[in-house]
Amino acid sequence: MTVEITINGVKAKAEKGESLLEVIRKYGFVVPSLCHHHAVEPCGSCRVCLVSVTDNGRTKLAASCNYKVREGLDVTTDSEEIRRNRAMVLELMLAESNAPQVQKLAAEYGVTSSRFSTEETKALAAERDGCILCGLCVRVCEEVVEVAALNFEGRGDKRDVGTPYQEAPQNCIACGACAYVCPTDCIGFVEEDGVRKLKKWKRELPMAKDPSGRPIAPQFQLYYFTQKAGLPADFYKKGGPGSR
Amino acid sequence: MDTAKVEAIIKKHNGDATALLAIMQDVQAEENYLPREAVEHIAKKLEIPISRIYSMATFFESFHLEPRGKHICTVCMGTACHVRGAQRLVEQLERDLKVKSGGTSEDGLFTLEEVNCVGACALGPLVIVDGKYHGNTTSAKISKVVTEIQKVEGGK
Numbered sequence: 029m030t031v032e033i034t035i036n037g038v039k040a041k042a043e044k045g046e047s048l049l050e051v052i053r054k055y056g057f058v059v060p061s062l063c064h065h066h067a068v069e070p071c072g073s074c075r076v077c078l079v080s081v082t083d084n085g086r087t088k089l090a091a092s093c094n095y096k097v098r099e100g101l102d103v104t105t106d107s108e109e110i111r112r113n114r115a116m117v118l119e120l121m122l123a124e125s126n127a128p129q130v131q132k133l134a135a136e137y138g139v140t141s142s143r144f145s146t147e148e149t150k151a152l153a154a155e156r157d158g159c160i161l162c163g164l165c166v167r168v169c170e171e172v173v174e175v176a177a178l179n180f181e182g183r184g185d186k187r188d189v190g191t192p193y194q195e196a197p198q199n200c201i202a203c204g205a206c207a208y209v210c211p212t213d214c215i216g217f218v219e220e221d222g223v224r225k226l227k228k229w230k231r232e233l234p235m236a237k238d239p240s241g242r243p244i245a246p247q248f249q250l251y252y253f254t255q256k257a258g259l260p261a262d263f264y265k266k267g268g269p270g271s272r
Numbered sequence: 273m274d275t276a277k278v279e280a281i282i283k284k285h286n287g288d289a290t291a292l293l294a295i296m297q298d299v300q301a302e303e304n305y306l307p308r309e310a311v312e313h314i315a316k317k318l319e320i321p322i323s324r325i326y327s328m329a330t331f332f333e334s335f336h337l338e339p340r341g342k343h344i345c346t347v348c349m350g351t352a353c354h355v356r357g358a359q360r361l362v363e364q365l366e367r368d369l370k371v372k373s374g375g376t377s378e379d380g381l382f383t384l385e386e387v388n389c390v391g392a393c394a395l396g397p398l399v400i401v402d403g404k405y406h407g408n409t410t411s412a413k414i415s416k417v418v419t420e421i422q423k424v425e426g427g428k
Contacts, residue, residue, distance in 0.1 A: 176321035181330040192326035193308070193337075199321075 031099040036106070042097045049077050049092040057105045060114070060133055061093060062211040063162030068171045070094040073162050074211075075117045076133070080104040089113055115139050123149045127158035127212035152185075157228075158214035161189060165206035165215065173205050174256075178229065196230040201249040219243065236264060273299070273307040282317050289318040293328065296335060304344060304383070305336040341376045341383035343421055345369070346400040350389030353396035357411075361397055362386060364411035368418050381425055382418070 029044045035055055042051040047070050052059050063074035070093035079092045082102040089110065092103075104110070118134040123144035134140070142149075163180065166189060170176040177197035181190050191197040202224045207217035216227025222243045225232045233246035244250070250264045281298045285291035292314070299310050306329055315322040329335040347353075347362050362373050365384050371377040373384050392398055395407025399414050401421070406414060 170321070176323050179321070179323035179327035181327055183331050183333075192311075192322045197323070 031097060033097060033099070033101040033103060035103045044097060044099070046097045047093055048079070048081070048095040048097050048101070048103065051097055052079070052092060052103065052105055059092060059105050060136075062129075062133070062160060063164055064093040065164055065168065065209050068164065068167040068209075071163060071167065074121070074160065076114055076121075078110065078113055078117070080107060080110055111137060120144055121160055124153050125156065125158055125160045125212065126153045127160065127214065129212050130158075130160060156188070156214075158212040159189060159228075160212055161187060162211060163189065164209045164211065165189060168205045168209045173201070173203055175199050175201060175252075178206065191229050196232070200226070200229060200231045201252045202226055202231050202233040202246045203249050203252075273303050273310045275309070275313055277302060278310045278313045279317075282314065287317060289320050292318065292320065292325065296325070296329065300335060304340040304342070305338060307339075308337075339376070339380070342381050342425075343402050343418075344383050344385065344400075345418065346385045346387050346390075347373075348388075348390050348392070348396065348398040348400070349386045350393060350396070352393035353389075353398055356397045358397045360411050361399055361409065361414055364415055365399075365418065368415050368422075381422070 030041055031044045033040050033042060033051070035052055035057060038055060040051060040055050049059060049061060049064060049070070050066060059077050059079060061074065061077040063072070064070055064077060072091035072094040075091050077092045078089050080103065081088060081090050081092075081095060083098065083100075115134075115137040118130070118137055119139045119142045121130055122134050122139060123142040123146075161180070166178045166180060169178050177200040178189060178191055181188055191200075204217045204224070204226065206229075207213070207215040207226065214228065216225070218225050218227070219235065222235050222237070223232055224235055224246050233248050235243035235245060236247045236250055238244050244264065253259070254261055254263050278299060281295055281302075284298070285295050295314060295318075296306060299314070300306055303310070311325050311329070312322060315325055329337060345365055347358055347365065349358050349362075362384070366373060369377050369382045369384055371382060371384050373386055376383045390398060390400065390405075392405065392407065395405065397409055399406045399409055399417075401414075401417055406417060
């Protein structure tokens with residue numbers, strides 16, 4: 029069902045239940061986000077995409093990525109209040125992450141240092157190596173790749189993203205989807221000497237080669253693709269469209 | 273852990289993936305912890321990723337992935353128990369069981385744990401030994417309880 033909403037005074041059409049952030053961006057307005065990707069379910073963990081929404085006469089600040097569009101919403105994507113709140117979110121995040129992407133976004137909101145930074149948070153940031161626990165890698169692995177090699181573990185200040193028993197997951201096909209969507213680029217995707225490595229998950233897989241000897245992708249990944257898509261087992265050996 | 277035992281527990285819950293938490297609790301009730309083989313078996317049977325079970329097991333404080341002792345001593349460290357000397361009980365038990373709080377004794381008989389409140393504040397200080405609540409206890413009383421168990425175990 030199509031509904032009509034207002035974004036910064038502009039009338040906009042959207043499907044009921046759609047992600048508000050997606051609609052805002054479709055109409056060309058800029059709202060930052062870290063934990064959002066259109067290919068997976070939004071989860072609102074980074075809170076950077078917060079906007080002001082007036083729904084049924086009540087105005088509130090809400091994360092737009094997992095806000096479902098309804099008839100008559102009146103949305104403001106930029107104001108002094110919104111900037112102040114995003115700056116606070118980023119200042120908190122900055123205390124626990126040393127990722128350049130977070131630093132850059134924070135700087136855009138005038139945050140260059142964090143009042144919440146302590147020796148403890150600095151150690152935590154160093155250990156997490158940029159990870160902001162947004163869970164994009166977890167969601168893409170489960171929803172898109174359908175392998176679910178990763179998940180959150182622990183709780184509260186011990187929460188982390190990882191693989192079961194901190195070991196290289198045997199079901200991981202090293203496709204690198206997690207590294208592709210990671211907003212802080214902290215997974216460590218490298219290909220060297222015909223081996224693909226995902227450092228954060230300790231996964232290393234030898235790669236299949238095309239007839240000219242150039243590595244294409246991990247053998248296991250190609251096997252997984254042929255299984256999923258019901259392709260003949262020798263599909264990638266033929267030098268077809270899959271092999272560059 | 274015996275696969276047959278895990279199998280029976282899964283069957284009890286009709287192999288229903290939404291009963292995962294209950295299945296994990298039942299497995300832990302048998303073994304005092306969640307053995308890795310059991311986790312892997314549950315994942316395979318219920319067709320859910322191991323990562324999800326691991327995530328749940330680490331989220332809840334009550335699940336344990338490392339083997340624990342045959343007997344579990346849990347000392348309540350909630351405010352009410354704390355002000356009535358729960359710390360002294362922990363120290364007494366550490367001496368009696370020859371184990372640091374949070375650890376398992378070398379013979380694998382006892383695990384000593386602290387918990388932040390069991391909601392029985394009127395009974396404080398409180399120690400739970402193998403599911404039995406010992407309220408209004410003292411270091412002498414609780415020492416007696418565990419030495420009884422030690423005697424029984426030693427006599428075997």
